[in-house]
Amino acid sequence: MRLGARTNLALLVLLATAFLTGWLAFAYGTMPARWSLVLHASSGVAILLLLPWKSVIARRGLARPRPGRRLSMLFSALVIVSLAAGLAHSTGVWLWSGPLTAMEVHVGAALIAVPLAVWHVVSRKVRLRPTDLSRRTFLRGAAVLAGAVAAYGSTELVVRAAGLPGRDRRFTGSYEAGSFQPEAMPVSSWMFDAIPGIDVSTWRLALAGEELTHADLLSFDDSLTATLDCTGGFYSTQDWSGVRLDRLLKGSKGSSIRVISRTGYDRRFPLEEAGRLLLATRFGGRQLDAGHGYPARLVAPDRRGFWWVKWVVSIEVDDQPYWWQSPYPLQ
Numbered sequence: 001m002r003l004g005a006r007t008n009l010a011l012l013v014l015l016a017t018a019f020l021t022g023w024l025a026f027a028y029g030t031m032p033a034r035w036s037l038v039l040h041a042s043s044g045v046a047i048l049l050l051l052p053w054k055s056v057i058a059r060r061g062l063a064r065p066r067p068g069r070r071l072s073m074l075f076s077a078l079v080i081v082s083l084a085a086g087l088a089h090s091t092g093v094w095l096w097s098g099p100l101t102a103m104e105v106h107v108g109a110a111l112i113a114v115p116l117a118v119w120h121v122v123s124r125k126v127r128l129r130p131t132d133l134s135r136r137t138f139l140r141g142a143a144v145l146a147g148a149v150a151a152y153g154s155t156e157l158v159v160r161a162a163g164l165p166g167r168d169r170r171f172t173g174s175y176e177a178g179s180f181q182p183e184a185m186p187v188s189s190w191m192f193d194a195i196p197g198i199d200v201s202t203w204r205l206a207l208a209g210e211e212l213t214h215a216d217l218l219s220f221d222d223s224l225t226a227t228l229d230c231t232g233g234f235y236s237t238q239d240w241s242g243v244r245l246d247r248l249l250k251g252s253k254g255s256s257i258r259v260i261s262r263t264g265y266d267r268r269f270p271l272e273e274a275g276r277l278l279l280a281t282r283f284g285g286r287q288l289d290a291g292h293g294y295p296a297r298l299v300a301p302d303r304r305g306f307w308w309v310k311w312v313v314s315i316e317v318d319d320q321p322y323w324w325q326s327p328y329p330l331q
């Protein structure tokens with residue numbers, strides 16, 4: 001009984017940690033992503049390690065004729081799908097089927113599981129006693145975590161020793177795809193944005209009261225090599241060219257830059273970053289194609305793919321702080 005309460009409590013902490021560190025990893029295109037993922041993967045593996053104990057609790061629970069048992073089964077299935085897809089992605093044994101990547105299945109199943117997890121925990125009260133929060137419990141918790149870090153470390157060693165595709169992933173966990181081969185670069189979107197049909201003869205870039213045509217943009221030739229790292233689990237490095245935003249914005253005053261797509265999708269950046277942002281019209285020496293953001297798309301080095309706004313129609317500078325936006329796009 002007590003063991004049951006502690007197991008459930010440990011699962012609660014681990015589920016919350018996995019969920020938060022998963023999103024934290026997505027917030028970075030730089031090294032903090034790696035540390036978030038070490039914690040993430042360890043808590044994920046710890047959940048896996050506790051499942052034999054949890055199955056004893058579950059069997060007991062299922063024996064009671066309590067309403068909502070089916071929802072608990074659905075919740076279990078989603079957690080198992082998420083765990084399996086996470087491991088499939090990290091080892092590389094399965095990376096996609098049809099339109100979905102293993103990473104999308106991993107995150108999608110976890111997202112659908114959230115309301116069920118809340119319901120599961122709220123409707124099944126775990127009665128804690130003071131002794132459950134003793135030094136001993138704390139030490140056991142630490143032991144579970146240490147075991148999980150070790151288990152995660154060993155999965156990484158197995159991936160390398162067995163030469164599984166997972167050994168070639170980047171520090172964000174993403175796999176290389178079509179680098180320096182624009183025609184082989186995957187096309188992706190954050191959620192459901194469809195590729196708009198854009199006629200360049202009427203397309204204009206709205207820029208602080210001014211309007212630029214596609215031909216105006218093509219007269220610039222700023223270049224940089226940068227890696228687009230999609231949270232869907234792939235990355236692709238290309239030579240991009242177009243125009244740097246500091247050149248377009250010529251000393252505009254304000255605190256942030258808002259880059260807006262034809263589809264309505266938008267992201268805000270600190271104004272100081274203008275010199276590192278490129279509005280690209282070409283990649284790999286050829287024109288962008290519709291899927292990759294033609295006629296112009298943002299290149300945001302060291303930021304995850306969702307910052308790389310495609311089909312840009314407008315760039316604004318104003319006083320709103322850049323962090324005053326949803327941390328992840330909502331469309």
Ligand code: HEM
Nearest residue numbers: 008009011012058060061062069072073076079121124125
């Ligand atoms: C990996 C995550 C989890 C899975 C897959 C899972 C699954 C299940 C299943 C299938 C049952 C049996 C059916 C039922 O009683 O509804 C159950 C029972 C239960 N679960 Fe969970 N659960 C998880 C996490 C949690 C957490 C975080 C808590 C609370 C903090 C919790 C508390 C309980 C309780 C109190 C029972 C009832 C046990 C009994 O009646 O003897 N579970 N769980």
Ligand code: HEM
Nearest residue numbers: 018019022023037041044045082086087090107110155173
């Ligand atoms: C129920 C919640 C979740 C659980 C239990 C879970 C568990 C896992 C596990 C076991 C792995 C494989 C770890 C390994 O390399 O051995 C993994 C990988 C990963 N998860 Fe999750 N995860 C959850 C939710 C999320 C969410 C919500 C996100 C993002 C928003 C996310 C992002 C990732 C990423 C990027 C990887 C790849 C790490 C790598 O390949 O190095 N996860 N997860």
Ligand SMILES: Nc1nc2c(c(=O)[nH]1)N[C@H]1C(S)=C(S)[C@@H](COP(=O)(O)O)O[C@H]1N2
Nearest residue numbers: 187188189190193230261265305306308310
């Ligand atoms: N307008 C718009 N731009 C967007 C997105 C979107 O959904 N709509 N998705 C972003 C995401 S999540 C990624 S990973 C990249 C994908 O760029 P690619 O299709 O050139 O690989 O575009 C970004 N720009």
Ligand SMILES: [Mo]
Nearest residue numbers: 230231232305
């Ligand atoms: Mo993405």
